[in-house]
Amino acid sequence: MPVLEELKAQIARRLPELDMVIGWGHGYDCLHRTPVFIENAADIEKLVFDPLCVHNLSTYLTRYGSGKKIGVVVKGCDSRSVVELLQEKLINRDNIVVFGLPCEGVADLGKVKRALQEQNLDMGRVKSATVEGGKLILAVSGKEVALALNDVLADKCGRCRYHNAVIHDEFAGTPVEGQAQDAYEDLAAFENQTLEERMEFWRGQMERCVRCYACRNACPMCVCRDHCIAQSRDPNWVSQGDGLEEKFFFQMIHAMHLAGRCTECGECERACPVDIPLLLLKRKLGKEIQELFDYRAGTEPEVKPPLLAFKVEEDNINERGW
Amino acid sequence: MDKELRIVGFLCNWCSYGGADTAGVGRFIQPTDLRIIRLPCSGRIDPLFVLKTLIGGADGVLVSGCHPRDCHYSEGNYYARRRLEVLKRFLPVIGIDQGRFEYTWVSASEGQRWQHVVTTFTNQIHALGPIQRIGKDAQARACAFGRTLEVDIPA
Numbered sequence: 001m002p003v004l005e006e007l008k009a010q011i012a013r014r015l016p017e018l019d020m021v022i023g024w025g026h027g028y029d030c031l032h033r034t035p036v037f038i039e040n041a042a043d044i045e046k047l048v049f050d051p052l053c054v055h056n057l058s059t060y061l062t063r064y065g066s067g068k069k070i071g072v073v074v075k076g077c078d079s080r081s082v083v084e085l086l087q088e089k090l091i092n093r094d095n096i097v098v099f100g101l102p103c104e105g106v107a108d109l110g111k112v113k114r115a116l117q118e119q120n121l122d123m124g125r126v127k128s129a130t131v132e133g134g135k136l137i138l139a140v141s142g143k144e145v146a147l148a149l150n151d152v153l154a155d156k157c158g159r160c161r162y163h164n165a166v167i168h169d170e171f172a173g174t175p176v177e178g179q180a181q182d183a184y185e186d187l188a189a190f191e192n193q194t195l196e197e198r199m200e201f202w203r204g205q206m207e208r209c210v211r212c213y214a215c216r217n218a219c220p221m222c223v224c225r226d227h228c229i230a231q232s233r234d235p236n237w238v239s240q241g242d243g244l245e246e247k248f249f250f251q252m253i254h255a256m257h258l259a260g261r262c263t264e265c266g267e268c269e270r271a272c273p274v275d276i277p278l279l280l281l282k283r284k285l286g287k288e289i290q291e292l293f294d295y296r297a298g299t300e301p302e303v304k305p306p307l308l309a310f311k312v313e314e315d316n317i318n319e320r321g322w
Numbered sequence: 323m324d325k326e327l328r329i330v331g332f333l334c335n336w337c338s339y340g341g342a343d344t345a346g347v348g349r350f351i352q353p354t355d356l357r358i359i360r361l362p363c364s365g366r367i368d369p370l371f372v373l374k375t376l377i378g379g380a381d382g383v384l385v386s387g388c389h390p391r392d393c394h395y396s397e398g399n400y401y402a403r404r405r406l407e408v409l410k411r412f413l414p415v416i417g418i419d420q421g422r423f424e425y426t427w428v429s430a431s432e433g434q435r436w437q438h439v440v441t442t443f444t445n446q447i448h449a450l451g452p453i454q455r456i457g458k459d460a461q462a463r464a465c466a467f468g469r470t471l472e473v474d475i476p477a
Contacts, residue, residue, distance in 0.1 A: 191415065199417025199454065237374070244457035245377050252373050252416070259369075259408050284415040288408055307408070310400035312390065317407045319390075319425070 003173035004049045007073065007099060010170040011044055014071060014097055021071035021099070022060050024053040030129045031109060031138075035060065038071075049073075050131050051149060054106045056265045058082045059220035061091050069095050075103035077156065079165035080263035080298025081220040086167075087298075087305055088261070090223055100165025102176040105149070105157030107136065110275060112152050116140060155186070156266045156279070166299060184287050190280060202248060208274040209247040215268035215278055216254060221261045229253060255281040260289045260307045263298040292316045327381040327447055329355045331440075332371065334364045336394040338386035340430030342440075350437040353444040356384065363387065364425075365398025369409035372423055377456055382447035385425040386439065392429060399427070421446050422453065 011021050015038065025036035025046040033053045036046045057072050058081040064070060074082060082098055085091045113123040116138075127139040136147045163176040190198070213230070216222045229237045230250050237253065238246050254268070255278075262282040269279045289295055293306035293316070333339040339360050345352060361367060364387025372383045385406060393399045406425040413420050424443055428436050 187415075195414065195417045195419055196454070197417075198415065199456065202416055203456065237370070248416075248456055249374065249377055252377075253370060255412070256369050256373070256409070259405075259412075281412075281415065285408065285412055288411040292404075292407060292411075307401075307404055310397065310404055312400065314403065314407075317403060319403060319407070319427070 003101060004047065006172035007049060007101065008044050008047055010099060010172060011038065011047070011071065011073075012041060014099075014170065015041060015044070017069065018071045018097060019068045020064075021073070021097075022057045023047045023073040023099075024049060024055065024057070029124075029126065031112065031123065031126055047073075049101065051105060051107045051136070051153070052129065052131075054109075054154070054270055056081055056218075056220050056267045058085065059218060059267065061085060061096065061220070062223045063225075066092065066095070069097070071097040071099060073099045073101065074165050074168070075101050075106070076160060076162040076164050076166065077103075077263065077265045078220075079167050080162060081265055082298075083167050083301050084221060084261055084263055084298040084305070086301055087303070088308075097170070098165065098168045100168025100171040102164045102171075102173050103157075103160075104163065104176055105153040105160070107149070107152050108154040108270075111154075112136070112138075112147065115147050115152060116145065119145065121145065154266060154270075156264060159183075162299070167301065184283065187280065187283055187287060203244060205276045206244055206248045206251065209251070209276060210274065211242075211247060211250060212273060214271040214273060215251075215276075218267040218271035219254070219258070220265065220267065221258055221263070222254070251276075251278065251281065254278075255285060258282055259285045260293070260295065260305050261297050262286055324448065326355045327444075327452060328379065329357065329382040329384060329444060329447055330375050330380045331356045331358045331384040331386065332361055332364075332367050333358050333385075334387040334394075334399075335360055335362050337388035337392065337430050338364075338428040338436070341386075341428040341432045341436040344430060344433035345436040345440075346433075348433045350433055352437055352440045355444050355447070356440055363393065363395050363398035364402040364406075365393070365395065365400075367402055367406070369405050369412075372406075372409060376418060376422065376453065379453070379455060381450070381453045382422045382443065383424075384439070384443050385423075386428050386436075387425075389427040389429055392427075418453070419450055421450055 021038040023036055024033040025048055027034035035057055038044055056078045058078050086093055116123050121140045125141050130137050134149045136149055138145045159180050159182040161179045230253055238250050264286055266279050295306045367385055375383050387399045390399055410420055410423055426439055428439055
């Protein structure tokens with residue numbers, strides 16, 4: 001049975017005990033998927049699952065009042081966010097039903113757009129999109145374009161070690177084999193530059209930031225919502241000024257608040273309307289956390305996140321070194 | 323020593339602030355670049371304090387608290403140690419030299435050690451020189467762009 005049919009059957013079976021199930025459905029055009037909130041059996045037909053289902057739906061779990069029973073459909077990376085939320089006791093395991101899926105990567109629409117631009121085609125004119133045999137087949141302006149899926153997958157998928165949901169109550173389809181190793185090559189390449197070059201890089205990137213907070217709103221771990229210190233007047237951490245310092249400092253707040261918690265789902269980067277490579281900051285922190293505390297966010301439900309704990313004698317911190 | 327630089331020190335009320343006091347009472351000669359901000363505990367230090375200080379134009383930031391096992395609040399400095407170590411390793415990726423930020427432990431009786439810490443850190447910052455401001459060039463560019471807009475608009 002195809003994954004989607006199996007998923008629909010599972011949701012149909014569990015729906016009576018749930019207030020809502022969150023999954024993906026068709027968006028405003030054929031390339032975009034949108035979250036669908038399933039409350040009755042008729043809504044189940046709206047479900048879609050293919051490499052265009054990029055959103056991390058676990059971001060919605062913290063938005064509903066306690067006591068509601070919610071089902072959520074997750075890919076491998078999304079399930080890590082669910083684990084991390086559980087670890088921090090931000091959601092209650094009894095109120096969540098996790099529908100796990102296997103995933104072989106999701107498309108990066110930025111890459112699709114650039115691939116089409118190379119052929120002088122406009123992504124806005126795509127009439128239909130289907131995934132077949134490792135290819136994304138698009139009908140654009142009367143032409144048929146087949147893009148190799150491997151060329152348009154998000155960067156995070158190339159180094160993914162968690163193709164299958166790490167936590168699930170129901171699992172549809174067969175688990176995907178194979179584990180890529182994450183050698184942090186992108187980070188190493190970035191860090192080959194001098195400090196001045198790195199600062200200059202971020203100046204260029206952050207200058208484009210419009211402080212729309214889309215990165216924050218899409219982030220499943222950003223749970224402060226309306227109490228975000230970036231919008232607080234007292235204390236006034238970030239002013240309303242549009243200087244580079246404010247923009248960059250907002251991103252630093254975001255990164256530091258996710259240290260040891262970020263599951264690198266890449267939602268911040270996907271949601272960014274001006275394509276700032278925000279994941280780089282978080283990956284740097286993720287790498288250091290892994291080196292220091294041997295911890296990857298969202299992989300071990302029983303472990304306490306490292307920055308909420310301590311050891312009297314730290315294994316990897318040489319604090320008297322200087 | 324050449325011109326003074328701006329160094330901000332976040333000191334724990336119970337140990338390091340006392341240590342700095344001891345150093346003063348003992349009349350140990352110290353460089354005068356450091357401005358001290360007194361905090362109840364090194365555990366009070368949000369890594370964002372340090373980032374905000376550096377972005378705000380400080381050339382260096384020093385955090386000093388009680389030695390591990392000596393915290394007035396039992397475990398504040400243990401949490402601080404983890405956060406500050408993560409912060410220290412984060413700085414290079416945004417283009418700030420790791421050496422501009424240090425954290426250390428000085429107890430109230432260690433006037434001598436305080437003198438050593440301040441002198442070493444101040445020398446380290448002087449070796450690195452003034453920090454490059456993040457927004458300075460961007461502001462200049464924005465102003466230049468603003469000026470290009472002031473062209474004669476035909477009536």
